[in-house]
Amino acid sequence: MAEFMDLNVSTCEDQSRVLDLISTAAQLGFSTVALNYEFEPSANHRAVPSPTPTNQLIPQLPLVQGRSRPIRVLNRLTIVTSDPGHFRPNAPEYRCYDLLAVRPTTEKLFHAACMMYDVDIISVSVTEKLPFFFKRAPVNGATDRGVVFELSYAAAIRDATRRRYTISNAVSLMESCRGRNVILSSAAEKPLELRGPYDVANLGLLFGLSDGDAKEAVSSSCRSVLLHAETRKTASGVVHTVKSPDTGPAAKRRHLME
Amino acid sequence: MKSDNKKDEPAVFKRVVSKNASPYNYMKVSLVLEDESTRLTAIELKQFIITGLKSLYGEVGAALSFDLLKYDEDTLTAFLRVSSRGLVKLWSSLTLLGFYQNQACAFRVLQVSPFLLALTGNSRDLQLD
Numbered sequence: 001m002a003e004f005m006d007l008n009v010s011t012c013e014d015q016s017r018v019l020d021l022i023s024t025a026a027q028l029g030f031s032t033v034a035l036n037y038e039f040e041p042s043a044n045h046r047a048v049p050s051p052t053p054t055n056q057l058i059p060q061l062p063l064v065q066g067r068s069r070p071i072r073v074l075n076r077l078t079i080v081t082s083d084p085g086h087f088r089p090n091a092p093e094y095r096c097y098d099l100l101a102v103r104p105t106t107e108k109l110f111h112a113a114c115m116m117y118d119v120d121i122i123s124v125s126v127t128e129k130l131p132f133f134f135k136r137a138p139v140n141g142a143t144d145r146g147v148v149f150e151l152s153y154a155a156a157i158r159d160a161t162r163r164r165y166t167i168s169n170a171v172s173l174m175e176s177c178r179g180r181n182v183i184l185s186s187a188a189e190k191p192l193e194l195r196g197p198y199d200v201a202n203l204g205l206l207f208g209l210s211d212g213d214a215k216e217a218v219s220s221s222c223r224s225v226l227l228h229a230e231t232r233k234t235a236s237g238v239v240h241t242v243k244s245p246d247t248g249p250a251a252k253r254r255h256l257m258e
Numbered sequence: 259m260k261s262d263n264k265k266d267e268p269a270v271f272k273r274v275v276s277k278n279a280s281p282y283n284y285m286k287v288s289l290v291l292e293d294e295s296t297r298l299t300a301i302e303l304k305q306f307i308i309t310g311l312k313s314l315y316g317e318v319g320a321a322l323s324f325d326l327l328k329y330d331e332d333t334l335t336a337f338l339r340v341s342s343r344g345l346v347k348l349w350s351s352l353t354l355l356g357f358y359q360n361q362a363c364a365f366r367v368l369q370v371s372p373f374l375l376a377l378t379g380n381s382r383d384l385q386l387d
Contacts, residue, residue, distance in 0.1 A: 157355075158356060192290065193356065193362075199349070199353045
């Protein structure tokens, strides 16, 4: 059976609320959640937020409903770009995040994000009418590179106008990508904005996905995002370097013996 | 049921094979409210669901016929019956319902099945010893 994931759960200063969100997600049957840190370079000239390590945030991870395994919690950074300088490739601040997402606001940046940016997720804005069309060429380019498009549904629950934008943006995205490489996530700020994985898959039908694609959008596509993130961190997923904590002749010898 | 009249014939099992899609789907849903002390009557719940259908699908959606078969006011759990072609509509409108009288709420869809009998137990709640 496929594992369900929700790769966008908003974080806030209030830690008890984050804990509440994570335990609700586990109750609903999500095996993995990603806590989203949003970074908007244009609005405020703050530095990139640094993530709280998961083991510091939650001492005891809640068990996932239906499987006796604790939930996995990841960190994700979303960069809202409105200028080409906003996304700095290979910036060391991005390294501490498990997933990297961009939300382009212009057509040029969308094209660049699809074709060049070294990211995992391209987040589609659902709170406003899209200022550009999704063209076939960049969308296909993103699909070939394994970058996925993300739609979040919490805004659709919050009010009717945003629901309209969510559905219309979703349908126009589906026209160009034909249901492949799409993930559905919540972007929930409160536990009551989270929905179960099967509910989300059903919502995918409303956005123009087929039955199979809708279920993939909460399960296997999310898994491929995680694998893509792994390969981004390593050299094509083949070579992975870690800093060894003990480096000395004794440690080297022990290493050779192993 | 001719065999019932004849006492001497042994009891036979009746096997039912449903080849076409079943006409109805049954859903077990529970409503979670921000203020847990709020109670709804069955009529209020059905009215609330119809409001949700209407806001997402308009008058045509509100005309979708579904039944509230059973409702437990204490746990806010309800059994709904809906025709199979209306399932996606009803389910998505339940998903997108976020507010009941200006307080946050969520429908948790516990089980969905084309057979009412399947809702008697949930394999995910089993405690295996």
